[in-house]
Amino acid sequence: MIIGFGISGVSVAKTLREQSNADITIVTSESRSFFSRPALMYVYLGKMRFQDILPMPSDYWEKNNIKVVLAAVEDIDSDKQQVVLDDGSVLFYDKLVIATGSVPRSLGLNEGNISGVQGFYSLQDLLLLQKSAKNIRHAAIIGGGLIGVELAEMFLSTGVSFTFWIREKWFGSNFLPEEEAQLVTNYLKSKKIDIRFEREITHFDANELGQVTSLHSQMGERVDTDYVCVCIGVKPNINCLENTNIHTNHGVIVDACLQTNIPSIYAAGDCVEYAEPSFGRKSVETLWYTGKRMGEYVGRNILLDQPQRYHQGIFFNSAKFFDLEYQIYGHVPVSPEENYGSVFWKHPQKDKSIRLVYDAVSNEFLGCCVLGIRFRQEICEKWIAEKWKITEVLPALPSANFDSEFSARFEMELLNIYNNKII
């Protein structure tokens, strides 16, 4: 039995079904259809319909004998191995996987009780936004993350006027090195968006109906706003575990085999707090790719008596800010540190950059991140795993390029920058 119908839960079910005929039940309170969460924005933009963002044909679940139950979990009784649902029914399990994902963080300004303030995360959030979008006079996006940019793109394309409130000095300076953060920031500014940096929201005003009317920042600004989207990140969704004996901290605590403190209960995805993260990795990683990897691992190992250790693999992630693509492989520190050397190239006119990071002492290649350019994952992972030296990586760089044919190439520039640095 799997709680959660996101990428982690689905990966568990798919992988498990490939090797076993076990009864599989998925419990979800969001939707009977498994949809791609990062694609919700495209439905709003009219680039795809809801049926287009379903990764599997809708009859997949029935064909593969996977039962999908639409209900919320009230309680998990690990002694009796049963789960109590909010419709009163009780389901029994042999093995349980918690893949409840994450929920948007709150500003802590009691915004849950003000109407017109929402997050953008779930299908319900999308429906709510679609319903309110027509009547918005001026919106606010709070939080400089990926979802914030997605919302900016959505509002811009539908002509909703808005202000983008960001806590940091540059957009993305909490997950991008400074040069990259500046590049993305300038790119966003070129879209003629009203972005306000280094702002923290102190409180909201609401009218007598409880509807938001304006917000205040720590700089003393007051901006009339009748719609607010709070997207300051997500945290593990562990509400349904509150009264159970499953150990939690920030997320569900799991061991090296993704098992919780109770032997027959596993966890995967955003809700997980991993006990032994490898070097440079966080214990809570709320990423699509991590969820998929964990889900596939649990699906393969849940029926084994001697499960293998879970390997986090080499870190990678990707994102898109409007039309600007971003990819990262391996370890790229946000702020410059003494032990790291870095080769950084930025296109003089266009929004493109490449950064290679290596160990300043051993010269080993540690990772790279690119903006406006695509790199080949297999090759980057190979260089990192096999501990190639930066001097070996640079001449081999053309093989990592994954841009479409006839694209301009910039490997020589990078090589020159490195050579000038050494001399």
Place this chain on the structure above:
Amino acid sequence: MTSILKWSQWLLSHEVKNEKGVWFSSLSNRGIVGWLLALFLSFGYIILYFFPEWLGLGQKGMPNTGFIAGFDQISIFFNGSAASQWFVYGFLYTLIILLMGIKFIIKYKNNNYQVIRTLSLLFFQLCFAFIIPEIMASLNQPAMDLKNMWPLNYYFFFDWNIKKLLSSGYFGLFLMFWGLALTFIISPVLTYFYGKRWYCSWVCGCGGLAETAGDPFRHLSDNSETAWKWERRIIYPVLFIVCLMTLSILDSFFRKNPATYWITFSHFKIIILFLLAGIIALALWNKGWLKGISTSGKWAIISMGVALFMGIIFSWSYNKPVLWINALKLREWYGFYVGAIFSGIIGVGFYPLMGSRVWCRFGCPMAAILGIQQRFFSRFRITVNGGQCISCGNCSTYCEMGIDVRSYAQKGENIVRSSCVGCGICAEVCPRGVLKLENGPLFVEDGKIKF
């Protein structure tokens, strides 16, 4: 002329602005505007093919009037005679490809592959399909679109075409050999190295219209498994029929002129039997060919091939038309149902209903042949970048050939599909940079990186 200019200006400025929300627009969401456009286009083709006099085509040597007469001066400029309905069609077809091509280039200006590919389409349409044949005609030579090859150009082996080419001196002979080389040498070689895209989305005129004017409708191609099944059920029979038709026409041609030409009737018979035997042998030898077909299906296909082989031998040994087919009837039938209705009225008329590649996907025998080559003898593929897919579905939605690209990408599987025309839009719309069109040797082989 001024009205065409004005209309072009409006079209360009209107289309370039309208990029987002294809599912919100009545034109591109099978709304009322879309249906009206589909009706307009379909009826336009019906009138063009069957009632050109309604457009003002002069009857029995009378001068043109109305719509067609408006193109007389342009036609006289190019080839010295008044416009025919085909000249008007070719002119408007080229004009639309040019205009919508410019719009497409502006839309994808940051992607060199799209820009160069579209320039190639514009060049081949303007020069090869439009200007060069007009020049040939004005020099009293047989006019031929030098990029249009058999079997898309299904009349290449028709008796009248062969006679025309063979009676036009060295130039006609050159066209004859060029056409043969295109089908049997140039096309297989290029498809081996680059996939069928070298033709379908870089050169072909049907592809030219689909890639430019059809771009706002590409998401309407059905990407379900059922659609894929019907694709195979229709396109391969069309290919089969075009081969049969060509065979029977050539048969009747040689029957009338058994020893007039360098190739005699008996040479022809031997060539055909060897070709057919070769294909059957290849199908038996290459296990990949019939992969995915059930055992009974395999036997049905192979026994059909053998039956065909025997039938041809029998009909020839009784000195009857090959397989007792009435070549003229079949030709008439193909010209009407496939040439006019399928490729024109449905192929273009249904852009706003079934996407831009209805003909290329379900009907084109050329695409079928190139597709078989691409699937089994080509280095072309769409590479998937590791585990980066977020299953968003942009690739599948915007695939004009209705390939469910996502179903491969989310498994990390490279895409090798016979129908892929290599337009590269899946790679362009992917928000995580997961897809890349490639035709080089694999990059990582035996743990070694190859350049």
